[in-house]
Amino acid sequence: MNELTQTSKTRTLVPASSILEEKDHLIVQLEMPGVQKGDVEIGTEGKTLTIRGKRQQATESGTWLVRERRRGDFERVYTVDPSIDLEKASAELSNGVLTVTLPLKEAAKPRKIDIRSA
Amino acid sequence: MAIIHWKRTPFPEADVTWDSWSLFDQFNKDWDRLFERSTVPALDVLETEEDCVIWVDVPGLEKKDLEISISGSILSLKGEKSTQKANGKEKESPARSELWSGKFERTVQLPDSVDPEKVTADLKEGVLKVTVAKKSAWKARQIAIA
DSSP states (O other), rough: HHHHHOTTTTTOOOOOEEEEOOOEEEEEEEEOEEEEEEEEEEEETTTTEEEEEOOOOOOOSSSSEESSSSOOOEEEEEEETTBBBGGGGGEETTTTTEEEEBBBBBSSSOOOOOOOOO | OOOOOOSSOGGGGGSSSSTTTTTHHHHHHHHHHHHOOOSSSSSSEOOOEEEEEEEOOTTTOOGEEEEEEEETEEEEEEEEOOOEETTTEHHHOOOOOOOOOEEEEEEEEOOOEEEEEEEEEEEEEHHHHHHEEEEEEGGGGOOOOO
16 A cells, blocks of 8 residues: 555656667667666666666756656666677667667677588 | 426437447547557646746757747747667667657747746756746745835
8 A cells, every 4th residue: 555655756667668670789779868877777687687767856846837747767677588698788878868789699690601612 | 397308319419410430430539549659748847936947858859859949938849859770870660669750849838927038948868958037027026014
């Protein structure tokens, strides 16, 4: 019951994201407006990739005339294919969009096979 | 006792011009709305004694993608969100996408007390913050009792 009444502090939002597939890596983009660089947390554990973004709570006081923006921290958990090398994952935050690059493991990369002429 | 007009049909809205497709039309509209993705950025407007502050969530947009104008107390925002770019180049189609792209436009009616001459805008971490000061004449003034 406590969970129902506690709203603003514990609420997490799932950021909208897109996944792009490249030849040797995957790119995950997450929209996290208002999240500062130091407040992004990317964790890997086994097959899961957890991305968290904390937002500073607005402290302004006054009368809210419009209030549409959702409040809370962002969190999204992905289950990652074993062909991805999570150790080599990198991330970049710009303009409120977090871009995570997930390289494929060497063994999973497409390989060109030469045909020997007989 | 009030006299109630007697209706033959059990559904009053189905009276006179009963179109068997209208229900489907209505349903379609509702259905579309259910899956409609927001293509307008969410915004907040806070009024304080000194000014009026507007925050708009515009992740992925740069300064050049936004256009802000104010006329009187009406603030308009225009912007274009481009398709996903990774490493600067345009991608054909993502494997999975929840992000929207396209043009958007929004107008916000601010209180009459704002001064359109005193506007500052700031874009940080995908959040646009527009501060419009209030006209000095409208600011709350303490009046001493003589």
